[in-house]
Amino acid sequence: MASGASAADPKVESFGKTKDGEAVEIYTIGNDSGFSARIMTRGATLVNLHVPDRDGKLVDVLLGFDDVSGYESEGNQYFGCTTGRVCNRIAKGKFSLDGKDYTLAINNEPNHLHGGVERSLDKVVWQAKSFSSDKGQSVRLTYTSPDGEEGYPGKLEITVGFFIPADRNSLSISYKATTDARTPINLTNHAYFNLGGEGSETVLNHRLRLNADNYTPTDDTLIPTGEIAKVEGTDLDFRGFKRIGARIKSVGETAAIGYDHNFVLNDREADAAMTLAAVLVEPESGRRMRVMTTEPGIQFYSGNFLEGQKGKGGKTYAHRSALCLETQHFPDSVNHASFPTTILNPGEEYSTKTIYAFSNAEADAAK
Ligand code: BGC
Numbered sequence: 001m002a003s004g005a006s007a008a009d010p011k012v013e014s015f016g017k018t019k020d021g022e023a024v025e026i027y028t029i030g031n032d033s034g035f036s037a038r039i040m041t042r043g044a045t046l047v048n049l050h051v052p053d054r055d056g057k058l059v060d061v062l063l064g065f066d067d068v069s070g071y072e073s074e075g076n077q078y079f080g081c082t083t084g085r086v087c088n089r090i091a092k093g094k095f096s097l098d099g100k101d102y103t104l105a106i107n108n109e110p111n112h113l114h115g116g117v118e119r120s121l122d123k124v125v126w127q128a129k130s131f132s133s134d135k136g137q138s139v140r141l142t143y144t145s146p147d148g149e150e151g152y153p154g155k156l157e158i159t160v161g162f163f164i165p166a167d168r169n170s171l172s173i174s175y176k177a178t179t180d181a182r183t184p185i186n187l188t189n190h191a192y193f194n195l196g197g198e199g200s201e202t203v204l205n206h207r208l209r210l211n212a213d214n215y216t217p218t219d220d221t222l223i224p225t226g227e228i229a230k231v232e233g234t235d236l237d238f239r240g241f242k243r244i245g246a247r248i249k250s251v252g253e254t255a256a257i258g259y260d261h262n263f264v265l266n267d268r269e270a271d272a273a274m275t276l277a278a279v280l281v282e283p284e285s286g287r288r289m290r291v292m293t294t295e296p297g298i299q300f301y302s303g304n305f306l307e308g309q310k311g312k313g314g315k316t317y318a319h320r321s322a323l324c325l326e327t328q329h330f331p332d333s334v335n336h337a338s339f340p341t342t343i344l345n346p347g348e349e350y351s352t353k354t355i356y357a358f359s360n361a362e363a364d365a366a367k
Contacts (some may be wrong), residue, residue, distance in 0.1 A: 010130035010137045014021050015040045015047075016068045024068050029130065029137035029162065031210070034058045035169040035358065037162060043122035044082035044141040044160045044337070046191050049171065054286030054360045059197035061287070064323045066312050075309030075317075077337045078190040081122030082160050082175075085145060085152050087188045088299060088331035091223045095334040097153065097182055104151040111221055114190070114248065116150030119299045121158070122190070122345075123124050123264070132310060136165040147181065154181035165356045170357035177350040184334040184342045192303060192322035195282030195289060199315030203303065203323045204245030207281040210238035210300065212263035216330050216339075220255035223332050224339075228264055241281070244302060256340055258304035259319065262297050274353065279324050281361045288361040293327035293354040299309075300325055326353045 008030075015026040026047060030036025035058075038048040047065075050058040065071050066077045073081070093104040093112035104112040115121055126141040138161055145156040158177045164170070175187045194200050206265050214222040231237040235247040236259075244259070252258050268275040277298045278291040291298070301324040311317045333339040344350045 001141070004078055009132050010139060012128075012130060013310070015042075018042060018068055018125065019072055024079060024125060025128060027128060027130050027139040031136065031164055031166050031169070033169060035164065037164060037171050037260055038143070039128075039139050039162050040068075040071075041128050041141065042071060042124045043084045044143070045071065045122065045123070046162070046189060049191070049357045051169065051287055053193070054362060059285075060312070061193050061197060063110070063192035063193050063194065063198045063306075063311055063317050067217075077305060078122055079190075080189065080191045082141075082187060083156075084148065084185065084187040084324070085092045085156060085191070086184050086334070087114055087326065087328050088186065088219075089113055089223055091221075091332050091335050093151075095184065096117075097184070097334075102151055102153065104266045111223060119145075120150050121187070126160075128137035132165060136163055138163040143162055144190075146203050152183055152310075154179040154183035156183060156185065156342075158187070168357065169359065170289045170355055172353060172355040174353045177344065177351065178346075178348070179344050180346055182345055185344045186329045186333065186342045187350075187352065188299075188326040190324055190326060190329040191355070192324055193281060194291065194322045195281070195287040196285055198312060198322070199317070199319065201318060202245070202320045204243070204248065204320060205283065206244050207241045207283065207325070208244055208300070209241045209279040210263050210298065211266050211276055212298070213239065213266055214264040216262045216264060218256070218261075222256060224262070224330060224336060226336050226338060231263070236263070238263075238300075243281070248302065248320075252304075254357040256304075259300050259302035259323075260304060262299050262328075264330070265296055265298060266292070274355065275277070277327060280323075280325070283361070286361045288359050288364060290357045290359075291325050291327065291354065292357065294352045295327040295329060295354065297330045298325055298327050301330070304366070327352075
């Protein structure tokens with residue numbers, strides 16, 4: 001580590017083995033305030049994120065497990081993983097590209113979800129390396145997905161970087177990829193947040209603001225109809241801070257059984273590199289999270305399928321005890337020519353970035 005920086009160097013430890021005997025490592029990066037993240041090489045997965053409350057008390061705000069076998073269990077609903085090659089749904093697991101038809105695994109009847117079954121990006125073991133300087137600490141994970149893996153064309157070389165700056169409590173995730181044949185790609189992180197600490201009862205009292213005037217309506221299997229509709233006058237209007245529980249009952253009676261919607265982020269200012277997509281506040285602890293992204297959409301998922309599985313330290317993860325804010329391109333984009341494209345061409349670089357920045361809600365309000 002360069003002189004002047006004082007946080008301990010990034011740490012790498014063994015996290016055990018996969019059921020196939022592959023070694024899994026876990027990296028810790030952080031800064032002097034105690035803000036830290038742990039990332040394991042299986043699935044380039046964010047396992048822990050320790051964030052201070054208004055009094056500086058650190059808790060882990062992410063749902064997850066204590067070991068690899070937990071992540072391999074049925075109870076793992078993509079906790080903290082890098083999701084892809086194409087996150088979210090592809091209708092009936094089918095798409096056509098350059099006159100060729102592709103068929104993918106149906107793992108969310110009747111659709112394809114989050115990149116497949118055996119070798120989706122959340123299940124493979126990535127290579128990793130950590131870095132440290134006066135500016136902060138990072139871990140960079142790489143994976144080469146061979147041509148045809150999970151039915152997707154092209155050999156894809158993927159890098160996901162996690163970075164914590166020395167002087168701020170933020171985690172930045174950057175995604176890069178290249179391919180040797182045209183292929184769809186849509187990467188996100190599937191962190192389940194509870195800003196009161198993982199294992200807290202529900203997120204219904206969290207307040208959320210989304211920078212989205214529009215969303216993409218879906219059919220009953222959560223595949224977009226192609227329409228872009230206004231949130232105004234609907235339960236999806238989070239243009240001002242709203243308590244998540246305020247209108248969840250009526251959304252719960254729809255096919256989505258809660259919030260499970262893609263919001264179309266408002267255009268960013270011409271000179272801005274990133275859009276402020278979401279702000280989430282947990283009033284009890286004062287923890288506030290801002291999500292900034294280069295992506296055009298965000299899937300807000302209110303943990304509707306959490307079912308009381310046992311997570312870290314044997315804690316119970318009840319229905320709606322966490323939420324996901326998945327920055328991404330729109331679901332099923334590969335079948336919607338009117339949506340921003342998810343096709344990566346050989347010779348191009350896929351490059352996106354999302355930042356989760358944490359602060360104290362009251363201190364921010366007083367500024
Ligand atoms: C989807 C949900 C799905 C969940 C699985 C989310 O990204 O939108 O419908 O149940 O992932 O963990």
